[in-house]
Amino acid sequence: MSQSISESIRTAKRQWGEDLVILGHHYQHDEVIEHTDIAGDSLELARKIPDQRAKHIVFCGVDFMAETASILAQPEQQVYMPDHTASCVMADMAPAPLVSRILENLHREGRRVIPLAYVNSSAAIKALCGQYGGSVCTSANAPTMLKWAMQQGDQVLFLPDQHLGVNTARQLGLSAQDWHKLDIRGGGTRLDHSAIEQATLLLWPGLCAVHARFHLDHIQAIRESEPEARILVHPECHPEVVQAADGAGSTSFLIRAVQEASAGSTLYIGTECNLVYRLRDRYRETLSIHPLRVSACSNMGKTSASKLASLLETLPDAPIMSVDPSIQAPALLALERMLEACRPGR
Template sequence: MTSTLSTGPVPTGSVHDVVTARPGDTCDAELAEGPWLFDLVPGYGPGASEDDVVPEPVVRPGQLPVAYQRMDDADLHERIRAAKEALGDRLVVLGHFYQRDEVVQHADFVGDSFQLANAALTRPDAETIVFCGVHFMAETADILARPEQHVILPNLAAGCSMADMADEESVETAWEELERVYADPVTGMGPDADGKVPVLPVTYMNSSAALKAFCGRHGGIVCTSSNAATVLEWAFERAHRVLFFPDQHLGRNTAKALGVPLDRMPMWNPRKPLGGNTEEQLHDAQVLLWHGFCSVHKRFTVAQIEQARAEHPGVKVVVHPECPMPVVDAADAAGSTDLIRKYVAASQPGDVIAIGTEVNLVNRLAAEHPDRTIFCLDPVVCPCSTMYRIHPGYLAWVLDGLLEGEVRNEIVVPDDVARDAKVALERMLAARPKDASPVPVSGRGA
């Protein structure tokens, strides 16, 4: 399900050059500020969507020492390089595709969240895994890591608004409501004569370890954007319905491509009784879509695609499946971050490609393919506000800590949560597409 990760050189840039657009073209002028200024401020930081509902607790606390805030670019990069050389094979640094270039240049592996969690397994001698991404990604890495390995998130304030839109309490409450609607007087929530249960939970990788564990306990499964169709097919073989969280758009786009009618995909709003549905609607449902979304991918519109086609005749449009359904329908192709990379790699010199995903990745693809015209569909530069929270200053600080014998900002998933979450992850691996190679899984209980 995963592909070969990017391990080659990437474009480098100034630590403080957060974006490359002209002044006034960014969605938030504060993106040019150091992220440490916002570590203790409620919310997701500069560039966050106004639609994001800030959870309680509002953020995971983080704070960078002043000395690292004041270091210039050259000093930070040199400290990172020196620490990596001193730590050698005892360390592996993972960088998500959406990270800023000045962080990615120090990564040993670059990929999506699950690719990176598995990439760490190829470094069994590493004592420490530093995950330059967001909180749920570091949790997944800890679940798959060996018990003696440490997983570090450089900035604990790097959360994920989408992942926070489905919290454990809300999902447990929803499940109790669904049990009251679907439970059979004889079999309860167990399988019927056809061997199918009334409903199975499916969580996107972009969710907390607690929700992955919830799926593990209730016969459910985890999916990524690249294998969501395979996972839904797996679920439909075992259940009459699926509760899909937290991203409604990935669920809707994937189920629609499998032939599920839109009128059988009601939204589940956790703030309303029965998710805002009638019992009749729930009985007729095939996919229950949680009311969650990605703030970045929600920004893309059909109007942007139409403008791109008007200004660039012959342009090819590829978008991420976290985009709204009309955007996916209007594009030439849609798929995971890795599919977008492969789509660009398979293009020809002179091609024009408009991409609907996070701008750091789009800019990196444009730099890697200078003989093509590659641009972001959204004319206003708006990087992922939570990925932005990782800065070379935080990376230098946690690596210096390792040199001093201190593990800073360690992410530890409780053993009982990790055990159940790993069950759901293993189901996902077992449900791989027929043409995919098996992905190794290790970690606790293996």
Template sequence: MIENEKLLKINTVKDRLKGDTLIAAHHYQNPEIVKCADLVGDSYKLAHLISKSSARNIILCGVNFMAESAAILAREDQKIFIPDSDALCPMAEMADIKVVEKVYEMLRSRYNIDLVPVVYVNSYIDLKNFVGREGGSTCTSSNAKIILQYYLKKNKKILFLPDYFLGANTANAIKDVNARKIIENGEIEDFDNDYVKEINIFLWDGFCPIHQQFTLNDILVLRKNYPEIKVIVHPESKEEVVNNSDYYGSTEYIYDMIKKSKKGSVWGVGTEGTFVQRLALENPDKKVIPLKDARCFNMAKINLDKLLDTLQAISDNKAEKYQVKVENNLKINASKALNKMIEIVESSRI
């Protein structure tokens, strides 16, 4: 079946479901998936808008933790589906809950500090459950600064996980904040008591394999070839990459910046390659160049065939294998962590 036929079949099955099914796609999805989506956005936009959707069936085209987050926020009458449950996120695998709890308790007991955990949404429900239980919040790349500032203003010290680079780059953007890595390759750092007093944010050592591919040299080469270029990168990138870019921000921020930029502008973009390719296609009046063509193969696991199979299974009431379910005992506190994020962010806009 060629692409147009698949798209037609997908729309036919969607129509059969009488508008009761929402297809949500992350920005990193392939263009053909984006064409089918009712909602496209970054992690925060998807989490926020899906939670407000009236649809009873929601298909999340993204990686597993995104579908899991949607399931945490879902109403009792909603079901969340993912076309491929093997679409994992390596970063989400980098913070084992047992190690996290050990480090958290060690920091509190050894140093007697008022500590709160903040977890990037690129994580699984066990971490979100822990964070909600301990009175913390999730965050995304679009709101990490707002979330960290919220707790810092309350004179809290923060354990930020799992992404070291998002934590470090966000801390760098906040004045007079001292952030230090607390764990390195599974080994817990041992700090002097007096030194701990000066640390505001303790950082985990996780990272995104895609965004770690971008280098300072990538930027320098583009600036040499295109003197007028503006470089915009994702904050999961290395500190030297962020520090030498013109702008940095979430996927949604990057999308909006380029979309609203003037005709003829030239952009060097440091984020997932499929998304950068779509940016170039959607902005033909601008020149959009990737710092490096770095693709997320997990995002690419979602394709039209799998989406069609998922829709057909929902239509036939045989979609059990695509449904994302979460344990109720974990969902309660995990939803607290996600809703705390939404509460902090939305109240900051008033």
């Protein structure tokens, strides 16, 4: 990153002062993270939004994150993204019209199905969760929120990440007999209603392209070559990968596990590589940290320091992240249910 780009960002931050706050997800490049005022995972960043007083909120991440910020922000606040094309492959696997159609179908059968959407989903999906008595979750609070959702109705529809759904269900003591993965082909015309009727948890067949690249043979190879190494993965990984690892959890969990690791330890981490490289560099004097496999999110990578600088130069006239008013209120309701259920000290 050139000195001029970095200085341009610092100059803009000085000029705007308390009227500007820059948030960034852990998966962003270092050249972006160094300029953020707040860095965190999805839950940490969502919790921070209601407390912000800045007029201009710049979100360095992908579109569903900026949408969430826009929903939680005050009416007088504006939310911006350095690159509006930064989307999420997994979120796109659950188009709202199809989810709505399937939810209507399931409810016609007389069961109260509670939708619980991973935060990696569109504002429209979050709005459906609000409308149907459901909520949202992050990888950090998925067990808390799935337990909450199971208390609200007859069944839970977990979407869009089937792997996080299964891994979370296992944490709560559910078995394979308790869940069923929906067949959403044909616009929902291929649903197996007999299997649905027997299940407690219904899974949407989506996944994270970044975490789907980690396989059991990657773990087995490390076990053979470096049996002393500890392997940690994100719960968006395939269930067999999670079961074979030494630990699994959100980005905050992975960071904390590194912080608490004994000096001299070797750690392999299965998540987006920008976070792994940042941890490797930060702890290189005491730990040996490696990616389980190099796996980067191309959409997270669309945000660069130069794009951030360009955005800041055009404030307050840059394009804003807006959410359709018709889905704003129900989406906010879903988010507020999560924030309340996961309120510290609750």
